[in-house]
Structures are given as C-alpha cells and as structure tokens.
Amino acid sequence: DTGVSQDPRHKITKRGQNVTFRCDPISEHNRLYWYRQTLGQGPEFLTYFQNEAQLEKSRLLSDRFSAERPKGSFSTLEIQRTEQGDSAMYLCASSTSGAGEQFFGPGTRLTVL
Amino acid sequence: SQQGEEDPQALSIQEGENATMNCSYKTSINNLQWYRQNSGRGLVHLILIRSNEREKHSGRLRVTLDTSKKSSSLLITASRAADTASYFCGGNEKLTFGTGTRLTIIP
Numbered sequence: 511d512t513g514v515s516q517d518p519r520h521k522i523t524k525r526g527q528n529v530t531f532r533c534d535p536i537s538e539h540n541r542l543y544w545y546r547q548t549l550g551q552g553p554e555f556l557t558y559f560q561n562e563a564q565l566e567k568s569r570l571l572s573d574r575f576s577a578e579r580p581k582g583s584f585s586t587l588e589i590q591r592t593e594q595g596d597s598a599m600y601l602c603a604s605s606t607s608g609a610g611e612q613f614f615g616p617g618t619r620l621t622v623l
Numbered sequence: 624s625q626q627g628e629e630d631p632q633a634l635s636i637q638e639g640e641n642a643t644m645n646c647s648y649k650t651s652i653n654n655l656q657w658y659r660q661n662s663g664r665g666l667v668h669l670i671l672i673r674s675n676e677r678e679k680h681s682g683r684l685r686v687t688l689d690t691s692k693k694s695s696s697l698l699i700t701a702s703r704a705a706d707t708a709s710y711f712c713g714g715n716e717k718l719t720f721g722t723g724t725r726l727t728i729i730p
Contacts, residue, residue, distance in 0.1 A: 552629075566717065601665055611656065614658075
C-alpha cells in the first residue's frame with residue numbers, strides 16, 4: 511500500500527500523560543500536514559512541513575504540541591500533558607509542493623480519559 | 624489558510640437524483656478543493672479547480688467557481704448510496720474546512 515499511513519489508529523490515555531503519533535507520507539511527497547478533527551466539525555489545520563522544515567504552525571497548536579519531520583520522510587506529533595479537550599481525530603496528509611491535492615491518512619483517534 | 628464554509632449542513636436525496644452543495648470563502652485563492660469523508664475515515668480528494676477556471680468535470684462530479692462571489696458549487700449527478708458522506712471544501716495550501724455538508728442518499 512503506497513498511501514499515507516498513521517500509527518496508532520486508536521489511542522486511549524489518561525489525562526496528564528504524553529502521547530506520540532506517527533505519520534508516514536507517500537514516499538515522493540515533500541509536504542506533510544497535520545490536522546485535528548473533533549466530532550461534527552471539519553478538520554482544522556495544525557502545522558505543515560516541506561521536507562524537514564516546519565513552515566507554519568497554527569495558533570491552535572499550544573506549547574504542549576510539537577511536531578517533527580527529522581529526515582523529511584515520516585513525521586511525529588507529540589502531545590504532552592494531555593487534556594480531555596485534546597480528544598479528537600488527528601489526521602495527516604501529504605502532497606507534492608504546488609500540486610494542491612492532499613492525500614490523507616486514516617487518522618489516529620485519541621481519547622483522553 | 625483559506626477557510627471554506629459549506630452549505631447546506633445536511634442534505635438528503637433519493638438515489639439517482641442530483642445533489643448540489645455550495646462553498647463560500649473569504650479571501651483570495653489560488654485553487655479550491657473538494658473532499659469527501661466517510662464516517663470515521665480520512666478525507667478523500669475529489670476535485671481541484673484553479674482560480675482561473677470556471678468549471679471542471681470529473682466523472683459524475685461538476686464543480687463551478689465564481690471568484691467574484693467567492694463561492695463554489697459541487698454537483699454530484701445520478702447519486703448512489705456510496706455517495707453518502709460528508710463533503711468539505713478548502714482553498715490553497717493549508718486547508719481549513721467548515722463543518723461540511725452531510726449528504727445522505729436514500730436507496
């Protein structure tokens with residue numbers, strides 16, 4: 511399968527714990543995006559990378575959130591000291607720069623108890 | 624980012640009928656994209672229309688873009704049960720979506 515993959519698909523954690531999600535984009539795509547989606551809402555942009563450079567972070571991304579793409583391939587999104595309000599689906603997408611079309615992964619559903 | 628706002632919020636039609644949903648946005652765009660999301664899944668790209676295009680077709684999909692009104696419409700012809708999903712629009716690079724149009728096709 512050459513699509514975008516995300517791991518894990520589901521994560522249940524207790525409030526205050528740290529969690530890390532991984533996204534593997536389509537191999538030739540140099541852009542990688544993270545979005546968050548809560549129930550009944552559309553996805554909200556969080557951040558994006560071109561190769562290993564993080565080009566923009568949304569103001570939605572508090573200090574507790576950090577994303578990396580160290581070698582310009584896979585990316586990780588870490589949430590520290592999780593809160594119940596962090597419960598959401600975290601979506602990753604990739605694209606080639608300038609192409610427009612983004613390919614989304616299946617998402618990681620986070621539940622914070 | 625360019626936020627799209629989809630309208631209506633919900634739409635139910637009989638299988639075989641056409642479905643039309645609309646998108647409005649606030650600032651200038653280079654392109655506008657439509658995506659479909661089945662329940663609990665990731666988004667699937669449907670079609671992209673550039674700012675210098677007025678209409679585009681892809682299979683049963685027809686998209687129009689009116690940059691003077693900052694609006695777009697998505698028409699799905701001859702709807703099928705498998706078209707039941709939420710539909711979102713977004714512009715440019717950092718997609719920011721509204722709450723989507725939830726389309727239900729009644730068999």
